[in-house]
Amino acid sequence: MASKADRKFQEVKPDMTPMIDVTFLLLIFFIVTLKFKTLEGRLDSNLPKDMGSSTAETPEIEKIDIIIQVANPGTRTPDPKTATTSRPEGRLEYFAGRILRVSVGTNSFTVRTDALDSNGLFADLSRLRASLTGYDRDETPVTLDAREGVVYGDVIGVLDVVIDEDFIKVSFAGTQAQD
Amino acid sequence: MTRRKRPASEVEVDMTPMIDLTFLLIIFFIIVNDMTQQELEDLKLPIAQKAGHDDPPENRPILNVMDDGTIIWKKKKLYYPGIVPKGQDPIRTTRPDFYWKLAETMKVDWIPYMTKDYDEALDMTLPDDPILIRADRNTPFRYIQKIMEVCSRRDVLIWKVQLAASEPEAATGAK
Numbered sequence: 463m464a465s466k467a468d469r470k471f472q473e474v475k476p477d478m479t480p481m482i483d484v485t486f487l488l489l490i491f492f493i494v495t496l497k498f499k500t501l502e503g504r505l506d507s508n509l510p511k512d513m514g515s516s517t518a519e520t521p522e523i524e525k526i527d528i529i530i531q532v533a534n535p536g537t538r539t540p541d542p543k544t545a546t547t548s549r550p551e552g553r554l555e556y557f558a559g560r561i562l563r564v565s566v567g568t569n570s571f572t573v574r575t576d577a578l579d580s581n582g583l584f585a586d587l588s589r590l591r592a593s594l595t596g597y598d599r600d601e602t603p604v605t606l607d608a609r610e611g612v613v614y615g616d617v618i619g620v621l622d623v624v625i626d627e628d629f630i631k632v633s634f635a636g637t638q639a640q641d
Numbered sequence: 642m643t644r645r646k647r648p649a650s651e652v653e654v655d656m657t658p659m660i661d662l663t664f665l666l667i668i669f670f671i672i673v674n675d676m677t678q679q680e681l682e683d684l685k686l687p688i689a690q691k692a693g694h695d696d697p698p699e700n701r702p703i704l705n706v707m708d709d710g711t712i713i714w715k716k717k718k719l720y721y722p723g724i725v726p727k728g729q730d731p732i733r734t735t736r737p738d739f740y741w742k743l744a745e746t747m748k749v750d751w752i753p754y755m756t757k758d759y760d761e762a763l764d765m766t767l768p769d770d771p772i773l774i775r776a777d778r779n780t781p782f783r784y785i786q787k788i789m790e791v792c793s794r795r796d797v798l799i800w801k802v803q804l805a806a807s808e809p810e811a812a813t814g815a816k
Contacts, residue, residue, distance in 0.1 A: 503692025
């Protein structure tokens with residue numbers, strides 16, 4: 463009799479079922495919400511700190527204005543590489559036949575945005591590099607003036623070259639366009 | 642010998658290894674799951690050779706700009722085409738202010754948490770932390786210029802702006 467009573471005390475087993483239920487629920491939640499870290503880079507730039515009209519005397523310094531205009535807007539076409547996966551509409555489209563006109567001082571030239579090198583960068587920017595030679599990289603301020611119709615990708619393409627040429631003071635011109 | 646006496650229906654499966662494995666999987670997914678990624682919208686970034694590898698600083702605000710100009714911060718739309726304007730644009734005073742929600746978010750949710758730095762030339766204290774603008778490669782640049790204008794408003798004055806870009810395909814493929 464005594465041995466039977468002992469066994470009853472020892473064999474109290476907690477019911478594992480609810481815990482396993484919750485555990486599975488958590489597992490499924492984490493599997494569903496899983497999103498692997500995407501590799502992204504960034505380009506640093508600064509906005510002008512002062513605002514309004516400044517009364518301070520500014521010494522006349524050499525500066526570079528890069529004006530980006532659209533010569534031919536091109537047509538939006540699904541990207542052939544990712545056409546099958548273009549789930550959110552328009553996201554993976556690119557502009558076919560798009561031509562930009564980039565002006566640096568008196569130098570003006572065209573850039574085809576659909577001519578890409580093996581890295582996916584604009585292949586046409588050697589003339590921009592050429593027109594940026596001969597300036598003091600540390601001191602010369604560079605202003606990117608994007609005009610009507612220019613998209614983010616165009617500006618990044620030009621900005622990339624400016625930063626690659628080691629210019630440090632890069633800023634952006636304001637917009638004249640209405641909303 | 643006592644086991645034999647039990648009815649056949651009471652065959653118990655030992656759950657312990659399964660629970661162990663399940664916990665292990667849960668811990669794996671918790672670690673791998675990076676909650677900061679939830680702030681990134683599904684965009685196609687342009688590619689830039691000089692895109693420095695981004696180690697995201699704590700609490701850096703991320704503005705996602707879709708190709709129609711919609712601005713999203715932490716899943717909240719701060720600007721979208723057709724937003725109801727409020728007040729006057731402080732820069733072009735004749736125009737209504739379409740970016741009031743963005744400006745308000747900057748003032749209330751961002752600037753109080755940014756480190757400040759005193760600028761001697763301006764005799765002012767300015768926010769010293771950057772913000773990241775993640776725009777689709779097809780976003781018209783004027784929408785980004787608008788964000789920069791809001792940053793330069795008198796009551797905001799954020800001056801460090803980072804632009805997101807992808808690293809070149811060849812470079813990332815080689816890694």
